[in-house]
Amino acid sequence: MMNANILLKYENKWVALSKDRNKVLYTAKTLDNLFKKISQVKKDDVILHYVPPFDGHLSM
């Protein structure tokens, strides 16, 4: 089970997680920039994940 504490530094940012969700491998303010950062990485090695703001609930 992933520990959400690994996301504490990345509020309202995009992160690339390891496949086991235990590590943040790359981070960027925008998804566009994250795509640039992971361009040299094997696509199958990451899960892209948006970290929502911590001060509110999600309701779509």
Next chain:
Amino acid sequence: MSKITGYSYVPQILQDPKGQKFIQSYLPLIPVNIAKPSGLVSPQFDALLDSGSDRNLFPMSLAKYLDITFENLKPKKIYGIGESPINAFPAKVTLWLGNKSYATDADFSTKQNLPILGRDGFFNLFKSVKFDEKGQFVYIEEF
């Protein structure tokens, strides 16, 4: 017998109501890929299963990455929380869940960060999508 796949909810950070400490909250996020039909496949990304959403809604950056263009298309309005709609552009995509692919539709918006999987375009691809809130699992049953 239909195949059922279970996905554990993914923990997120939430400030407690007093704003003094952080707690974990759990969301029904599942990892998917999308592709332009016969095109580049995106990296896997977490998307929220949202039975309250009519359709799939993804960040515009995903469309840009896949080279999906919306020339001569009028934006459609998406209503949600609050009074103001956001503009989004529809496209045909191939959605991958595990090793299975599905032809479907999705809307893309510059105003949306969290990828959302909605009823028309995701839930209707499956026999059932069941949320186990107590167990914090979601079960997706194939046709």
